[in-house]
Amino acid sequence: MKIAIIGYGIQGQSSYNYWNKDNEITICDKNDLENIPSDAKVKIGDDYLKNLDEYDLIIRSPSVYPEDIIQANNESIIGKITTNTNEFFKVCPTKNIIGVTGTKGKGTTSTLITKMLEKDGKIVHLGGNIGIPPLELLRNNIKNNDWVVLELANFQLIDLKYSPHIGVCLMIAEEHLDWHKSIDDYLKAKKQLFAHQKVKDIAIYYADNPLSKEIAELSLGQKIPYFKSPGAHQIGGDIYIEDIKICDIHDIKLLGNHNRENICAAITAVWEITKNQQAIVEAIREFTGLANRLELVRTINRVSFYNDSFASAPDAAIASIRTITTNKIMIIGGFDRNLNLDNLVNAIKENSQTIKKVLLIGQSRIRVAAFLDNIYYNNYKILESKNMEEIVKEANAIAQPGDSIVLSPGFPSFDMFKNFEQRGEEFKQAVINL
Numbered sequence: 001m002k003i004a005i006i007g008y009g010i011q012g013q014s015s016y017n018y019w020n021k022d023n024e025i026t027i028c029d030k031n032d033l034e035n036i037p038s039d040a041k042v043k044i045g046d047d048y049l050k051n052l053d054e055y056d057l058i059i060r061s062p063s064v065y066p067e068d069i070i071q072a073n074n075e076s077i078i079g080k081i082t083t084n085t086n087e088f089f090k091v092c093p094t095k096n097i098i099g100v101t102g103t104k105g106k107g108t109t110s111t112l113i114t115k116m117l118e119k120d121g122k123i124v125h126l127g128g129n130i131g132i133p134p135l136e137l138l139r140n141n142i143k144n145n146d147w148v149v150l151e152l153a154n155f156q157l158i159d160l161k162y163s164p165h166i167g168v169c170l171m172i173a174e175e176h177l178d179w180h181k182s183i184d185d186y187l188k189a190k191k192q193l194f195a196h197q198k199v200k201d202i203a204i205y206y207a208d209n210p211l212s213k214e215i216a217e218l219s220l221g222q223k224i225p226y227f228k229s230p231g232a233h234q235i236g237g238d239i240y241i242e243d244i245k246i247c248d249i250h251d252i253k254l255l256g257n258h259n260r261e262n263i264c265a266a267i268t269a270v271w272e273i274t275k276n277q278q279a280i281v282e283a284i285r286e287f288t289g290l291a292n293r294l295e296l297v298r299t300i301n302r303v304s305f306y307n308d309s310f311a312s313a314p315d316a317a318i319a320s321i322r323t324i325t326t327n328k329i330m331i332i333g334g335f336d337r338n339l340n341l342d343n344l345v346n347a348i349k350e351n352s353q354t355i356k357k358v359l360l361i362g363q364s365r366i367r368v369a370a371f372l373d374n375i376y377y378n379n380y381k382i383l384e385s386k387n388m389e390e391i392v393k394e395a396n397a398i399a400q401p402g403d404s405i406v407l408s409p410g411f412p413s414f415d416m417f418k419n420f421e422q423r424g425e426e427f428k429q430a431v432i433n434l
Helices: 010-019 066-072 075-080 084-091 106-119 134-140 183-195 210-216 257-271 277-286 314-323 342-350 365-374 388-398 420-433
Strands: 002-006 024-029 041-044 057-060 081-083 097-101 124-128 147-151 166-169 202-206 222-226 233-235 238-241 244-248 295-300 303-307 328-332 355-360 380-382 404-407
Touching: 002 010, 010 024, 010 057, 010 084, 010 134, 057 066, 057 075, 066 075, 075 081, 081 084, 084 134, 097 106, 097 183, 097 257, 106 124, 106 147, 106 257, 106 277, 124 134, 166 183, 166 210, 166 257, 183 210, 202 210, 202 257, 222 257, 233 257, 238 257, 244 277, 257 277, 257 314, 295 420, 303 420, 314 328, 314 342, 328 388, 342 365, 355 365, 355 388, 365 380, 388 404, 388 420, 404 420
Parallel strands: 002 024, 002 057, 024 041, 057 081, 097 147, 097 166, 124 147, 166 202, 202 222, 303 404, 328 355, 328 404, 355 380
Antiparallel strands: 233 238, 238 244, 295 303
16 A cells, blocks of 8 residues: 655654555655655655645644645545544554543643553553654553543644544633634634544533533533533632542642643543542642643742743743742743734733743744733843843843742744753753753
Protein backbone atom coordinates (compact mmCIF):
# COMPACT_ATOMS: atom_id res chain seq x y z
CA MET A 1 0.00 0.00 0.00
CA LYS A 2 1.23 3.51 -0.83
CA ILE A 3 1.03 5.77 2.22
CA ALA A 4 1.76 9.48 2.61
CA ILE A 5 2.59 10.83 6.06
CA ILE A 6 1.83 14.55 6.10
CA GLY A 7 4.03 16.32 8.64
CA TYR A 8 6.98 14.62 10.31
CA GLY A 9 6.93 15.82 13.90
CA ILE A 10 6.57 13.48 16.88
CA GLN A 11 3.24 12.04 15.73
CA GLY A 12 4.44 11.78 12.13
CA GLN A 13 7.43 9.77 13.29
CA SER A 14 5.15 7.58 15.40
CA SER A 15 2.92 7.02 12.38
CA TYR A 16 5.94 5.99 10.31
CA ASN A 17 6.98 3.44 12.95
CA TYR A 18 3.46 1.99 12.99
CA TRP A 19 2.75 1.81 9.24
CA ASN A 20 6.24 0.92 8.04
CA LYS A 21 5.33 -2.74 7.52
CA ASP A 22 5.29 -3.87 3.91
CA ASN A 23 4.06 -0.42 2.85
CA GLU A 24 5.63 2.20 0.60
CA ILE A 25 5.94 5.30 2.76
CA THR A 26 6.39 8.87 1.54
CA ILE A 27 7.08 11.58 4.11
CA CYS A 28 5.63 14.95 3.11
CA ASP A 29 6.62 18.12 4.92
CA LYS A 30 6.90 21.81 4.13
CA ASN A 31 10.27 22.09 5.87
CA ASP A 32 13.63 20.42 5.39
CA LEU A 33 13.94 17.40 7.63
CA GLU A 34 16.68 15.60 9.50
CA ASN A 35 16.86 11.91 10.43
CA ILE A 36 14.57 10.76 7.64
CA PRO A 37 14.45 6.93 7.48
CA SER A 38 16.56 5.64 4.59
CA ASP A 39 13.75 3.47 3.23
CA ALA A 40 11.21 6.32 3.04
CA LYS A 41 10.52 8.52 0.06
CA VAL A 42 10.44 12.27 0.68
CA LYS A 43 8.38 15.17 -0.63
CA ILE A 44 9.59 18.51 0.74
CA GLY A 45 8.63 22.12 0.07
CA ASP A 46 5.64 24.36 -0.54
CA ASP A 47 3.93 21.79 -2.78
CA TYR A 48 4.07 18.99 -0.20
CA LEU A 49 0.25 18.74 -0.06
CA LYS A 50 -0.30 18.49 -3.81
CA ASN A 51 -0.96 15.40 -5.94
CA LEU A 52 -1.85 13.12 -3.05
CA ASP A 53 -4.37 11.16 -5.12
CA GLU A 54 -1.69 8.62 -5.98
CA TYR A 55 -1.64 7.37 -2.36
CA ASP A 56 -3.95 4.75 -0.88
CA LEU A 57 -3.79 6.24 2.61
CA ILE A 58 -2.91 9.70 3.92
CA ILE A 59 -1.84 10.14 7.54
CA ARG A 60 -2.45 13.71 8.74
CA SER A 61 -0.23 15.00 11.53
CA PRO A 62 -1.89 17.37 14.07
CA SER A 63 -0.15 20.49 12.76
CA VAL A 64 -1.74 20.14 9.31
CA TYR A 65 -5.22 21.62 8.87
CA PRO A 66 -7.44 19.02 7.11
CA GLU A 67 -9.06 21.56 4.79
CA ASP A 68 -5.62 22.51 3.44
CA ILE A 69 -5.15 18.93 2.22
CA ILE A 70 -8.55 18.98 0.51
CA GLN A 71 -7.97 22.37 -1.12
CA ALA A 72 -4.59 21.25 -2.49
CA ASN A 73 -6.25 18.18 -4.06
CA ASN A 74 -10.01 17.56 -4.24
CA GLU A 75 -13.02 16.89 -2.02
CA SER A 76 -12.93 13.14 -2.62
CA ILE A 77 -9.52 12.79 -1.01
CA ILE A 78 -11.06 13.17 2.43
CA GLY A 79 -11.92 9.45 2.39
CA LYS A 80 -8.22 8.60 2.35
CA ILE A 81 -7.24 10.75 5.33
CA THR A 82 -6.74 9.33 8.81
CA THR A 83 -4.64 10.21 11.84
CA ASN A 84 -2.50 8.65 14.54
CA THR A 85 -5.35 9.17 17.01
CA ASN A 86 -8.06 7.69 14.76
CA GLU A 87 -6.00 4.58 14.14
CA PHE A 88 -5.40 4.18 17.87
CA PHE A 89 -9.13 4.27 18.65
CA LYS A 90 -9.69 1.77 15.84
CA VAL A 91 -7.19 -0.86 17.03
CA CYS A 92 -6.84 -0.23 20.78
CA PRO A 93 -7.36 -3.51 22.71
CA THR A 94 -9.39 -1.78 25.44
CA LYS A 95 -12.45 0.39 25.15
CA ASN A 96 -11.76 1.81 28.61
CA ILE A 97 -10.64 5.13 27.18
CA ILE A 98 -10.92 8.52 28.85
CA GLY A 99 -10.45 11.57 26.63
CA VAL A 100 -9.76 15.02 28.09
CA THR A 101 -10.01 18.28 26.18
CA GLY A 102 -10.40 21.97 26.97
CA THR A 103 -8.53 25.19 26.33
CA LYS A 104 -6.29 24.84 29.39
CA GLY A 105 -5.79 22.25 32.11
CA LYS A 106 -5.82 19.16 29.87
CA GLY A 107 -2.38 17.90 30.89
CA THR A 108 -2.93 18.44 34.61
CA THR A 109 -6.38 16.82 34.57
CA SER A 110 -5.23 13.85 32.45
CA THR A 111 -2.29 13.24 34.77
CA LEU A 112 -4.48 13.48 37.88
CA ILE A 113 -6.97 10.97 36.43
CA THR A 114 -4.10 8.61 35.68
CA LYS A 115 -2.65 8.86 39.19
CA MET A 116 -6.05 8.41 40.85
CA LEU A 117 -6.72 5.25 38.83
CA GLU A 118 -3.24 3.91 39.51
CA LYS A 119 -3.78 4.41 43.25
CA ASP A 120 -6.81 2.16 42.88
CA GLY A 121 -4.62 -0.53 41.34
CA LYS A 122 -5.58 0.00 37.72
CA ILE A 123 -3.05 -0.30 34.90
CA VAL A 124 -3.23 3.03 33.07
CA HIS A 125 -1.61 4.31 29.86
CA LEU A 126 -1.32 8.10 29.52
CA GLY A 127 -0.64 9.81 26.21
CA GLY A 128 -2.02 11.87 23.37
CA ASN A 129 -1.15 15.55 23.22
CA ILE A 130 0.68 15.29 26.55
CA GLY A 131 3.78 13.79 24.98
CA ILE A 132 3.35 10.16 23.92
CA PRO A 133 1.57 9.76 20.57
CA PRO A 134 -1.42 7.43 20.85
CA LEU A 135 0.02 4.72 18.60
CA GLU A 136 3.19 4.62 20.70
CA LEU A 137 1.06 3.49 23.64
CA LEU A 138 0.43 0.20 21.82
CA ARG A 139 4.06 -0.71 22.53
CA ASN A 140 3.03 -1.03 26.20
CA ASN A 141 1.05 -4.20 25.46
CA ILE A 142 -2.32 -2.72 26.44
CA LYS A 143 -4.75 -5.34 27.80
CA ASN A 144 -8.53 -5.25 27.45
CA ASN A 145 -9.01 -4.41 31.15
CA ASP A 146 -6.44 -1.60 31.17
CA TRP A 147 -7.38 2.06 31.09
CA VAL A 148 -6.14 4.65 28.61
CA VAL A 149 -6.15 8.39 29.32
CA LEU A 150 -5.70 10.65 26.30
CA GLU A 151 -5.14 14.39 26.38
CA LEU A 152 -6.75 15.53 23.14
CA ALA A 153 -6.21 18.96 21.59
CA ASN A 154 -8.34 20.51 18.88
CA PHE A 155 -5.68 19.56 16.29
CA GLN A 156 -6.32 15.88 17.03
CA LEU A 157 -10.07 16.18 17.49
CA ILE A 158 -11.00 18.08 14.34
CA ASP A 159 -11.42 14.93 12.24
CA LEU A 160 -11.81 12.33 14.99
CA LYS A 161 -14.13 9.52 13.96
CA TYR A 162 -14.42 7.92 17.41
CA SER A 163 -15.29 9.04 20.93
CA PRO A 164 -13.97 7.75 24.27
CA HIS A 165 -16.13 5.96 26.81
CA ILE A 166 -15.63 8.90 29.18
CA GLY A 167 -15.14 12.36 27.71
CA VAL A 168 -14.11 15.34 29.83
CA CYS A 169 -14.44 18.91 28.57
CA LEU A 170 -12.72 21.53 30.71
CA MET A 171 -13.02 25.31 30.46
CA ILE A 172 -13.26 26.56 26.88
CA ALA A 173 -12.08 30.00 25.75
CA GLU A 174 -11.11 31.59 22.45
CA GLU A 175 -7.88 29.98 21.28
CA HIS A 176 -5.90 28.79 18.22
CA LEU A 177 -7.67 31.17 15.83
CA ASP A 178 -4.46 31.39 13.79
CA TRP A 179 -5.13 27.74 12.84
CA HIS A 180 -8.92 27.57 12.87
CA LYS A 181 -11.02 29.63 10.49
CA SER A 182 -13.28 30.87 13.30
CA ILE A 183 -14.30 30.27 16.91
CA ASP A 184 -17.14 28.09 15.58
CA ASP A 185 -14.59 25.93 13.78
CA TYR A 186 -12.63 25.60 17.05
CA LEU A 187 -15.76 24.56 18.94
CA LYS A 188 -16.73 22.12 16.21
CA ALA A 189 -13.35 20.40 16.61
CA LYS A 190 -13.84 20.08 20.37
CA LYS A 191 -17.32 18.62 19.87
CA GLN A 192 -15.84 15.60 18.11
CA LEU A 193 -14.80 14.29 21.53
CA PHE A 194 -18.49 13.58 22.21
CA ALA A 195 -19.99 13.33 18.71
CA HIS A 196 -19.67 9.55 18.50
CA GLN A 197 -20.55 8.63 22.08
CA LYS A 198 -23.27 6.06 22.69
CA VAL A 199 -25.99 6.01 25.34
CA LYS A 200 -23.83 4.10 27.84
CA ASP A 201 -20.95 6.57 27.55
CA ILE A 202 -20.30 9.54 29.84
CA ALA A 203 -19.82 13.23 29.07
CA ILE A 204 -18.33 15.39 31.84
CA TYR A 205 -18.27 19.17 31.47
CA TYR A 206 -17.43 22.33 33.43
CA ALA A 207 -20.71 23.60 34.88
CA ASP A 208 -19.70 27.27 34.95
CA ASN A 209 -18.60 27.43 31.31
CA PRO A 210 -21.44 27.62 28.73
CA LEU A 211 -19.13 26.57 25.88
CA SER A 212 -18.04 23.45 27.75
CA LYS A 213 -21.69 22.54 28.31
CA GLU A 214 -22.53 23.23 24.65
CA ILE A 215 -19.75 20.90 23.51
CA ALA A 216 -20.81 18.07 25.84
CA GLU A 217 -24.46 18.39 24.79
CA LEU A 218 -23.57 16.60 21.55
CA SER A 219 -23.14 13.35 23.50
CA LEU A 220 -25.86 10.72 23.56
CA GLY A 221 -24.50 9.51 26.90
CA GLN A 222 -24.96 10.54 30.51
CA LYS A 223 -23.99 14.17 31.06
CA ILE A 224 -22.38 15.13 34.37
CA PRO A 225 -21.31 18.66 35.31
CA TYR A 226 -18.32 19.21 37.59
CA PHE A 227 -17.66 22.07 40.00
CA LYS A 228 -21.35 21.59 40.71
CA SER A 229 -23.39 18.69 42.08
CA PRO A 230 -23.76 15.85 41.12
CA GLY A 231 -20.11 16.07 40.02
CA ALA A 232 -17.25 16.96 42.34
CA HIS A 233 -17.60 20.43 43.80
CA GLN A 234 -16.32 22.66 46.57
CA ILE A 235 -18.26 23.42 49.74
CA GLY A 236 -16.39 25.81 51.98
CA GLY A 237 -12.89 24.41 52.37
CA ASP A 238 -13.72 20.89 51.22
CA ILE A 239 -14.22 18.96 47.96
CA TYR A 240 -17.31 16.72 47.84
CA ILE A 241 -18.99 14.32 45.45
CA GLU A 242 -22.30 12.57 46.14
CA ASP A 243 -22.30 14.06 49.68
CA ILE A 244 -18.99 12.30 50.36
CA LYS A 245 -16.05 14.44 51.40
CA ILE A 246 -13.09 13.69 49.16
CA CYS A 247 -10.48 16.04 50.59
CA ASP A 248 -9.72 19.30 52.33
CA ILE A 249 -8.41 22.06 50.06
CA HIS A 250 -5.27 22.05 52.22
CA ASP A 251 -4.55 18.59 50.79
CA ILE A 252 -4.11 20.25 47.38
CA LYS A 253 -0.54 21.16 46.41
CA LEU A 254 -1.52 22.81 43.14
CA LEU A 255 -1.89 26.58 43.11
CA GLY A 256 -4.98 28.45 41.97
CA ASN A 257 -8.74 28.11 41.74
CA HIS A 258 -8.38 26.84 38.17
CA ASN A 259 -6.55 23.80 39.52
CA ARG A 260 -9.36 23.11 41.97
CA GLU A 261 -11.59 23.00 38.91
CA ASN A 262 -9.17 20.54 37.25
CA ILE A 263 -9.16 18.39 40.39
CA CYS A 264 -12.96 18.34 40.44
CA ALA A 265 -13.00 17.29 36.79
CA ALA A 266 -10.59 14.44 37.50
CA ILE A 267 -12.53 13.29 40.58
CA THR A 268 -15.80 13.31 38.63
CA ALA A 269 -14.31 11.10 35.90
CA VAL A 270 -12.62 8.65 38.27
CA TRP A 271 -15.67 8.42 40.56
CA GLU A 272 -17.57 6.83 37.67
CA ILE A 273 -14.98 4.03 37.72
CA THR A 274 -13.74 3.42 41.28
CA LYS A 275 -15.53 5.42 44.00
CA ASN A 276 -12.31 4.92 45.96
CA GLN A 277 -12.06 8.03 48.12
CA GLN A 278 -8.78 7.02 49.73
CA ALA A 279 -7.03 6.41 46.41
CA ILE A 280 -8.28 9.73 45.05
CA VAL A 281 -7.14 11.80 48.04
CA GLU A 282 -3.71 10.10 48.06
CA ALA A 283 -3.20 11.08 44.43
CA ILE A 284 -4.26 14.66 45.16
CA ARG A 285 -1.92 14.96 48.14
CA GLU A 286 1.07 13.66 46.20
CA PHE A 287 0.62 15.58 42.95
CA THR A 288 2.63 18.82 42.84
CA GLY A 289 1.97 19.71 39.21
CA LEU A 290 3.53 19.49 35.76
CA ALA A 291 6.56 21.37 34.51
CA ASN A 292 5.89 24.82 33.04
CA ARG A 293 2.55 25.13 34.85
CA LEU A 294 2.99 27.71 37.64
CA GLU A 295 6.13 25.82 38.58
CA LEU A 296 8.08 27.30 41.48
CA VAL A 297 11.64 27.31 40.18
CA ARG A 298 13.39 28.63 43.29
CA THR A 299 13.38 31.44 45.83
CA ILE A 300 16.38 33.79 45.96
CA ASN A 301 16.67 36.49 48.61
CA ARG A 302 13.00 35.87 49.40
CA VAL A 303 12.02 36.50 45.77
CA SER A 304 10.07 33.57 44.27
CA PHE A 305 10.37 32.73 40.56
CA TYR A 306 7.43 30.98 38.85
CA ASN A 307 7.64 29.33 35.45
CA ASP A 308 4.21 29.32 33.79
CA SER A 309 5.51 29.06 30.23
CA PHE A 310 2.65 26.74 29.28
CA ALA A 311 0.30 29.74 29.60
CA SER A 312 0.02 30.44 25.88
CA ALA A 313 -3.40 32.10 25.91
CA PRO A 314 -4.71 35.22 27.68
CA ASP A 315 -7.02 33.28 30.01
CA ALA A 316 -4.08 31.22 31.28
CA ALA A 317 -2.13 34.38 32.11
CA ILE A 318 -5.19 35.77 33.86
CA ALA A 319 -5.33 32.63 36.02
CA SER A 320 -1.72 33.10 37.15
CA ILE A 321 -2.26 36.81 37.87
CA ARG A 322 -5.12 35.88 40.18
CA THR A 323 -3.37 32.86 41.69
CA ILE A 324 -0.11 34.51 42.76
CA THR A 325 -1.41 36.88 45.41
CA THR A 326 1.95 38.32 46.53
CA ASN A 327 3.41 41.46 44.97
CA LYS A 328 4.68 40.39 41.58
CA ILE A 329 6.44 41.29 38.36
CA MET A 330 4.60 39.74 35.41
CA ILE A 331 6.46 38.77 32.23
CA ILE A 332 3.89 38.75 29.41
CA GLY A 333 4.05 38.43 25.62
CA GLY A 334 4.97 36.22 22.70
CA PHE A 335 3.73 35.19 19.27
CA ASP A 336 0.65 37.26 18.48
CA ARG A 337 -2.45 35.41 17.30
CA ASN A 338 -4.39 38.67 17.34
CA LEU A 339 -6.85 37.45 19.97
CA ASN A 340 -8.90 39.99 21.87
CA LEU A 341 -6.91 41.23 24.88
CA ASP A 342 -9.62 43.09 26.79
CA ASN A 343 -9.95 40.45 29.52
CA LEU A 344 -6.19 40.22 29.98
CA VAL A 345 -5.55 43.94 30.34
CA ASN A 346 -8.60 44.36 32.58
CA ALA A 347 -7.27 41.59 34.85
CA ILE A 348 -3.94 43.40 34.99
CA LYS A 349 -5.65 46.64 36.00
CA GLU A 350 -7.94 44.91 38.52
CA ASN A 351 -4.88 43.38 40.19
CA SER A 352 -2.76 46.53 39.97
CA GLN A 353 -2.28 46.66 43.74
CA THR A 354 -0.19 43.47 43.61
CA ILE A 355 1.43 43.93 40.19
CA LYS A 356 4.59 45.99 40.64
CA LYS A 357 5.41 45.98 36.92
CA VAL A 358 4.39 44.27 33.70
CA LEU A 359 7.34 43.45 31.46
CA LEU A 360 6.17 43.07 27.85
CA ILE A 361 8.20 40.83 25.57
CA GLY A 362 7.96 39.24 22.14
CA GLN A 363 6.03 40.03 19.00
CA SER A 364 2.87 40.97 20.91
CA ARG A 365 4.52 43.56 23.18
CA ILE A 366 3.42 46.67 21.21
CA ARG A 367 -0.20 45.52 20.84
CA VAL A 368 -0.48 44.62 24.53
CA ALA A 369 0.94 48.04 25.39
CA ALA A 370 -1.69 49.69 23.18
CA PHE A 371 -4.48 47.80 24.95
CA LEU A 372 -3.06 48.83 28.32
CA ASP A 373 -2.86 52.46 27.17
CA ASN A 374 -6.51 52.30 26.18
CA ILE A 375 -7.50 51.58 29.79
CA TYR A 376 -5.05 54.17 31.15
CA TYR A 377 -2.68 51.63 32.69
CA ASN A 378 0.95 52.64 32.30
CA ASN A 379 2.79 50.49 34.83
CA TYR A 380 4.53 48.48 32.13
CA LYS A 381 7.84 48.37 30.33
CA ILE A 382 8.44 47.18 26.78
CA LEU A 383 11.55 45.00 26.51
CA GLU A 384 13.25 44.65 23.15
CA SER A 385 15.51 41.81 24.27
CA LYS A 386 14.85 38.27 23.12
CA ASN A 387 17.37 36.89 25.59
CA MET A 388 15.65 35.27 28.57
CA GLU A 389 18.63 35.84 30.83
CA GLU A 390 18.43 39.58 30.20
CA ILE A 391 14.65 39.54 30.73
CA VAL A 392 15.01 37.74 34.07
CA LYS A 393 17.72 40.14 35.21
CA GLU A 394 15.45 43.06 34.35
CA ALA A 395 12.65 41.57 36.46
CA ASN A 396 14.99 40.73 39.33
CA ALA A 397 16.27 44.33 39.45
CA ILE A 398 12.72 45.48 40.22
CA ALA A 399 11.85 42.80 42.79
CA GLN A 400 12.05 43.23 46.56
CA PRO A 401 12.04 40.53 49.28
CA GLY A 402 8.61 38.91 49.41
CA ASP A 403 7.86 39.55 45.73
CA SER A 404 7.28 36.99 42.97
CA ILE A 405 8.54 37.05 39.38
CA VAL A 406 6.09 35.23 37.13
CA LEU A 407 6.68 34.16 33.54
CA SER A 408 3.10 33.70 32.36
CA PRO A 409 3.23 34.92 28.75
CA GLY A 410 -0.41 34.56 27.67
CA PHE A 411 0.90 34.01 24.14
CA PRO A 412 2.58 31.15 22.23
CA SER A 413 6.36 30.94 22.11
CA PHE A 414 7.03 30.69 18.37
CA ASP A 415 8.33 34.22 17.89
CA MET A 416 11.30 33.66 20.20
CA PHE A 417 11.52 29.96 21.01
CA LYS A 418 10.98 26.55 19.45
CA ASN A 419 8.13 25.77 21.86
CA PHE A 420 6.86 26.53 25.35
CA GLU A 421 9.19 23.89 26.81
CA GLN A 422 12.25 25.70 25.50
CA ARG A 423 10.87 29.01 26.75
CA GLY A 424 10.37 27.52 30.21
CA GLU A 425 13.77 25.83 30.29
CA GLU A 426 15.53 29.06 29.34
CA PHE A 427 13.62 30.90 32.06
CA LYS A 428 14.59 28.30 34.63
CA GLN A 429 18.23 28.34 33.56
CA ALA A 430 18.28 32.14 33.73
CA VAL A 431 16.93 31.96 37.28
CA ILE A 432 19.54 29.38 38.26
CA ASN A 433 22.26 31.62 36.81
CA LEU A 434 21.29 34.61 38.97
